Amino acid sequence: MQRYLSSSTPDEALAFAKRETENAPLVSDDPELYAPLFRNVSTFKRSYELMEQILKVYIYKEGKRPIFHHPYLRGIYSSEGWFMKLMEENRKFVTKDPEMAHLFYLPYSARQLQKALYVPDSHDLKPLSIILKDYVNMLAAKYPFWNRTHGSNHFLVACHDWGPYNLKEHKELQRNTIKALCNADVSEGVFIAGKDVSLPETTIRNPRRPLRNLGGKRASQRPILAFYAGHVHGRVRPVLLKYWKDKDEDMRIHGPLSNRITRVMSYPEHMKSSKYCICPMGYEVNSPRIVEAIYYECIPVIIADNFVPPFSEVLNWSSFSVIVAEKDIPKLKAILLSIPLKKYRSMQTNVKMLQKHFHWNAIPVRYDLFHMILHSIWSSRLNQIQGPGSS
Missing domain, CATH: 3.40.50.2000 (Glycogen Phosphorylase B;)
Structure with missing residues (x-):
């Protein structure tokens, strides 16, 4: 299989992964996965294994701090920052060759965007939306990758409440991109169930000890x-x-x-x-x-x-x-x-x-929050693939 995948195009590898996931072997007892938690533990396990074997993500380097490439790791909106930090540090999934990528990450922070640009009490989010529109237009002019799919193999991760509203000045960004959003509200016409990803909202009080004080009583x-x-x-x-x-x-x-x-x-x-x-x-x-x-x-x-x-x-x-x-x-x-x-x-x-x-772990481990978010994005990308074996 590895020989086949190494000679495949990204789209061929994704089509292979989709077929394999749809025909996942039955899992009877996996010590790492507790079956009652899952809709179908066999499908999830196979999809996750294929993600580990196949997935490559290209991260755009453009964009200045603090809005881009600067993770905010504290508070109720910290999910986007933790994901950014761990994704940019990752060696397993990140590729420096965009031609090998199955997904393209737009690394910005909705929280940092709000902190840097929003005028308090103005109720005007348009300047924030224009920054993102200009950023995507710049990437589309500089690289061929956005225009090949109109953004459908690109993803963003935004936890601030305003994450969905900051996308509205760029129609392809709003409509086509895989959006991992804490504000996963299907009633507002931005978050699309089945395509977009519901991002957990995690309160981190001490970034050095994100798992402090866990547990409870019987x-x-x-x-x-x-x-x-x-x-x-x-x-x-x-x-x-x-x-x-x-x-x-x-x-x-x-x-x-x-x-x-x-x-x-x-x-x-x-x-x-x-x-x-x-x-x-x-x-x-x-x-x-x-x-x-x-x-x-x-x-x-x-x-x-x-x-x-x-x-x-x-x-x-x-x-x-x-x-x-x-x-x-x-x-x-x-x-x-x-x-x-x-x-x-x-x-x-x-x-x-x-x-x-x-759980957020400073060094990610299998099936933790970083990997679960990435798997949801991977799963959304697989769902885009059409062809033999696609449903």
Whole structure:
């Protein structure tokens, strides 16, 4: 196979990978992959192995810091920075020969773009969009690669809420490029389910120790049924607080936690002491609470009608989370209480097994968050391939 692949064009190698993935051998027991987490563990395993064997990414060198090539590694938008850092350091997947590339990475930071260019309180995102439009036009004029596919084999990774809106001045960038976005909202016409990638939103407080304070308590040591604390903005959170704030001792639903409360129990301890962690959308559909809940072994309860959860093309979210329609917020406690204890224990086990797929590691390891994001982008590229064996 390696001899065949080494003599193949990038498109031939992708067509081969697509056929192989569609005809994946059955996986019965893999020590690295916990089957209940996946829609089809056999397909995922084969696709991932082929990514490791085949994928080459070309990273454009153009673009000055801080917007380009300068990862921002702290805070709720740090996913884009961590991916940029680890991708640019990578020797396995990165190629210096663009003719060998299956994918082309546009290395910019939506967070850095906002910090460098946005005029506070102006509500004007157009200057940010123009920077990206000019950047892509420059690459298209300098290299032949964008124009060959009109950008469909290029990808970007943007976690800031404004990531989708910064693309609107360049129609091919918005329509054709594979977009890995934290703001994975199918209702706004930018994020395209099945083509684009839902990027996890991860809060990193200490970039030197991104995995600090992980883990949680077992089910018998979680006296709180459901917990939420945070700012009250967007359309969902005010409704959540209207129905549940200070209404029920089992439902610890708050705005920002007061010092009086945190002196007794910190925010992470609340999550570690709760069976279910409520993850309502704010201004936009995603919330860092989803990954925080996974880190603290608390079942995420997602309330965001138009949100595509991360890696949903391979992960079975119903096995480790609860998705509640926005209209059902008044029934929230009844919905959670209706889940049998056996099902809850299974979901909590699944959350523990899931954690490694959401870990940032300074040196990436198989199946971690860096590789899961890259696999989603690889999977999207395979889905573009047409030909014998394509579905």
